[in-house]
Amino acid sequence: xxxxxxxxxxxxxxxxxxxxxxxxxxxxxxxxxxxxxxxxxxxxxxxxxxxxxxxxxxxxxxxxxxxxxxxxxxxxxxxxxxxxxxxxxxxxxxxxxxxxxxxxxxxxxxxxxxx
Amino acid sequence: xxxxxxxxxxxxxxxxxxxxxxxxxxxxxxxxxxxxxxxxxxxxxxxxxxxxxxxxxxxxxxxxxxxxxxxxxxxxxxxxxxxxxxxxxxxxxxxxxxxxxxxxxxxxxxxxxxx
Amino acid sequence: xxxxxxxxxxxxxxxxxxxxxxxxxxxxxxxxxxxxxxxxxxxxxxxxxxxxxxxxxxxxxxxxxxxxxxxxxxxxxxxxxxxxxxxxxxxxxxxxxxxxxxxxxxxxxxxxxxx
Amino acid sequence: xxxxxxxxxxxxxxxxxxxxxxxxxxxxxxxxxxxxxxxxxxxxxxxxxxxxxxxxxxxxxxxxxxxxxxxxxxxxxxxxxxxxxxxxxxxxxxxxxxxxxxxxxxxxxxxxxxx
Numbered sequence: 001x002x003x004x005x006x007x008x009x010x011x012x013x014x015x016x017x018x019x020x021x022x023x024x025x026x027x028x029x030x031x032x033x034x035x036x037x038x039x040x041x042x043x044x045x046x047x048x049x050x051x052x053x054x055x056x057x058x059x060x061x062x063x064x065x066x067x068x069x070x071x072x073x074x075x076x077x078x079x080x081x082x083x084x085x086x087x088x089x090x091x092x093x094x095x096x097x098x099x100x101x102x103x104x105x106x107x108x109x110x111x112x113x114x115x
Numbered sequence: 116x117x118x119x120x121x122x123x124x125x126x127x128x129x130x131x132x133x134x135x136x137x138x139x140x141x142x143x144x145x146x147x148x149x150x151x152x153x154x155x156x157x158x159x160x161x162x163x164x165x166x167x168x169x170x171x172x173x174x175x176x177x178x179x180x181x182x183x184x185x186x187x188x189x190x191x192x193x194x195x196x197x198x199x200x201x202x203x204x205x206x207x208x209x210x211x212x213x214x215x216x217x218x219x220x221x222x223x224x225x226x227x228x229x230x
Numbered sequence: 231x232x233x234x235x236x237x238x239x240x241x242x243x244x245x246x247x248x249x250x251x252x253x254x255x256x257x258x259x260x261x262x263x264x265x266x267x268x269x270x271x272x273x274x275x276x277x278x279x280x281x282x283x284x285x286x287x288x289x290x291x292x293x294x295x296x297x298x299x300x301x302x303x304x305x306x307x308x309x310x311x312x313x314x315x316x317x318x319x320x321x322x323x324x325x326x327x328x329x330x331x332x333x334x335x336x337x338x339x340x341x342x343x344x345x
Numbered sequence: 346x347x348x349x350x351x352x353x354x355x356x357x358x359x360x361x362x363x364x365x366x367x368x369x370x371x372x373x374x375x376x377x378x379x380x381x382x383x384x385x386x387x388x389x390x391x392x393x394x395x396x397x398x399x400x401x402x403x404x405x406x407x408x409x410x411x412x413x414x415x416x417x418x419x420x421x422x423x424x425x426x427x428x429x430x431x432x433x434x435x436x437x438x439x440x441x442x443x444x445x446x447x448x449x450x451x452x453x454x455x456x457x458x459x460x
Contacts (some may be wrong), residue, residue, distance in 0.1 A: 002117060002118040003117040003118050003119040003120070003203040004118050004119065005118075006203070006207075007203070007206055007207070007210075010207070010210050011210065014210055014213065014214060017219040018217065018219050018222050018223055018224070019223050019224040020222075020224075020226065022224070023226045023276045025164055025165075025167060025168055025279075026159055026167040026168050026171055027159055027162070027164050027167050027279065027372055027373070027376060028164075028275050028276060028279075028372070030152075030155065030156060030159055030376060030379075031271040031272075031274055031275040031372060031375060031376070032271075032272075032275045032276075033152060033155075033187075034152060034156070034267065034268055034271040034375075034379050035268045035269070035271045035272040035275055036268070037145075037148060037149060037152055037264065037268060038264055038265045038266070038267060038268010038269060038271065038272075039265070039268055040145065040148075041145060041149070041261040041262075041264040041265045041268065042261075042262075042265040042268075044141055044142055044145055044261055045258050045261040045262045045265055046253045046258060046262075046456030046457075046458075047141075047142070049140055049142050049143075049255075049257065049258075049394035049395075050140075050394075052140060052141040052142050053140055053141055053197060053198065056141055056198050057198055057199055062198070062199075062200070065198060065200065066200045066205040067205065067209055069191060069194065069195060069200060069202060069205065070202070070205045070206040070208070070209035070210075071209060072148075072187075072191060073188075073191060073202055073206050074206055074209065074210060076184060076187060076188060076191070079184065080184060082168060083168065083171050083172055083177070083180060084172055084177075085177070085180065085181045085184060087184060087185070087188055088118040088121070088122070090181040090182065090184065090185040091122055091185040091188050091189055092121075092122070092125070093185070094182055094185035094186060094189065095122075095125050095126065095129055095185075095189060098129065099129060102133065104132040104133050107133050107135075108133060108134050109133070109134040109135075109137070111135065111138045111391035112391075113391075138391045140394075142257055142258070142261060142394065143257070143390050143391060143394075145261060145264075146257060146260060146261070146386040146387075146389055146390035147386075147387075147390045147391075149260075149264050149382065149383055149386040150383045150384070150386045150387040150390055151383070152379065152383060153379055153380045153381070153382060153383010153384060153386065153387075154380070154383060156376040156377075156379040156380045156383065157376075157377075157380040157383075159376055160373050160376035160377045160380055161341030161342075161343075161368045161373060161377075164279035164280075164370075164372065164373075165279075226276030227276075228276070232347060232348040233347040233348050233349040233350070233433040234348050234349065235348075236433070236437075237433070237436055237437070237440075240437070240440050241440065244440055244443065244444060247449040248447065248449050248452050248453055248454070249453050249454040250452075250454075250456065252454070253456045255394055255395075255397060255398060256389055256397040256398055256401055257389055257392070257394050257397050258394075260382075260385065260386060260389055263382060263385075263417075264382060264386070267375075267378060267379060267382055270375065270378075271375060271379070274371055274372050274375055277371075277372070279370055279372050279373075280370075282370060282371040282372050283370055283371055283427060283428065286371055286428050287428055287429055292428065292429075292430070295428060295430065296430045296435040297435065297439055299421060299424065299425060299430060299432060299435065300432070300435045300436040300438070300439035300440075301439060302378075302417075302421060303418075303421060303432055303436050304436055304439065304440060306414060306417060306418060306421070309414065310414060312398060313398065313401050313402055313407065313410060314402055314407075315407070315410065315411045315414060317414060317415070317418055318348040318351070318352070320411040320412065320414065320415040321352055321415040321418050321419055322351075322352070322355070323415070324412055324415035324416060324419065325352075325355050325356065325359055325415075325419060328359065329359060332363065334362040334363050337363050337365075338363060338364050339363070339364040339365075339367070341365065341368045
């Protein structure tokens with residue numbers, strides 16, 4: 001069984017055992033994702049940018065970051081399950097589309113701008 | 116190969132081909148996750164809560180939602196790669212810890228409150 | 231003195247007294263905003279949508295919501311100060327532009343869609 | 346009239362003229378805030394941290410940043426109106442409480458950590 005499928009089934013069972021399906025409408029799950037992204041952000045907010053990678057790859061910060069990233073992933077997987085979306089297939093399609101949209105030659109070393 | 120590992124390798128290659136590793140420090144990737152969560156939120160914000168699930172499981176909305184969820188996942192996978200975090204192992208550990216923290220009997224039908 | 235100007239000066243003094251200007255670069259302040267929006271989201275995530283307004287206008291939830299909204303506002307005001315942006319003038323310009331973009335007659339009762 | 350009060354009344358009128366009160370329940374407004382924070386994040390995500398302040402204080406980026414910050418503020422003001430929260434009073438209370446919690450002497454030059 002694939003990783004994402006494993007997590008999907010674990011979250012589904014976790015939710016069912018607690019009778020929490022009633023709380024898992026899309027807008028609520030989305031706010032839960034936002035909450036976890038917020039907790040992840042709080043771990044990084046005041047770290048000097050140049051040192052963030054080094055600091056977040058050793059404990060205790062690494063473990064805390066892994067926990068918050070897990071929470072984001074678990075709610076994302078749960079939202080996909082509720083909506084019947086195959087996350088792996090969708091992500092593969094998205095990265096292939098991005099590969100065509102951003103020609104490696106044209107954008108070499110240049111971050112796409114949104115401004 | 117697992118599907119999270121597949122996405123990790125695809126994002127790593129996509130980034131390297133464009134010489135974009137220089138942009139992928141943790142705080143920048145985190146802001147990219149926030150940007151994609153924001154785009155996902157915009158798809159849902161004005162939908163009536165009771166109809167959001169139904170509306171988001173048919174096209175054109177379903178495809179748009181799948182795209183934005185994919186973007187969140189891809190940047191999350193990329194951040195995990197940059198930090199050397201095994202997302203699947205971390206998520207399994209997190210859901211097992213949550214299983215012990217929230218006894219199925221005690222929280223049956225009751226959403227944990229943060230207030 | 232205006233409300234926003236009052237908050238701007240209070241945040242500036244609070245920051246200077248603690249020698250925290252060094253942490254207040256734009257990307258860090260933005261992650262702090264995300265962190266506070268996350269805390270606000272956690273207060274609402276599992277509330278039934280139809281009851282959220284009623285529940286959030288009585289204590290203890292109202293006070294908690296007011297605190298997290300304040301944190302969002304304070305970091306937003308601080309970011310504007312760091313960037314030299316007049317938030318009130320910018321917001322008035324934005325709402326006036328939105329008034330022209332979304333004709334009251336054409337969008338009456340219809341939420342703009344992003345899908 | 347204070348400037349937050351001015352924005353509150355402008356948003357209230359803007360919403361009423363379009364018959365959009367029906368969309369402005371707290372969870373929906375919160376997702377709208379998330380959407381705008383996401384757009385703001387996209388403006389900053391790939392900027393080098395050390396140059397973000399300089400780049401965001403000149404046009405065209407400064408104007409784009411001011412627009413997205415305005416959107417965050419306007420939805421925040423609208424949410425406060427819907428919940429009957431006095432944002433200025435709440436923010437003053439919050440910063441005064443923070444002043445007592447973080448003694449200027451003890452935290453001088455030290456960012457509070459969440460890890």
